[in-house]
Amino acid sequence: MPFIGLLIIGVAAGFLATRVMRLQTDVPTTIAIGVFGALIGGFALRFLIWSLGAAAGFVGAFLGAMALIWAWKTWMR
Template identity: 40%
Template structure:
């Protein structure tokens, strides 16, 4: 998430974590949504760079963070089931 700053990371992280939580039908708190969103943003950014997909600004960062957060929750669910 380039160009959005630390406050932007927090806002986008909370929003992305919240959307991922609803999509994956989970129930977390605000802090967990923030952590899932920020880690999801890192995961999504890494995957986007591997696929050579460019994104920018608030909307692009939010989309990539949300997709990364959904992937993160899916992977955590797979690990937890074992």
């Protein structure tokens, strides 16, 4: 079943990508573009999530500290 799912997603992604980029290809090439594009996009997205994880943690900690300071100033006057 994973292979069939990959083909379906590859067909859809390849079809949309070739239409957006105005590229005329046959069905096997469209499927290949979609499948390999999904692999490349998946690796790129995982890398971005991994690399931005620490930055996101810092931003969250900063916003939490600001909220705590605001609460402290508001209720501890």
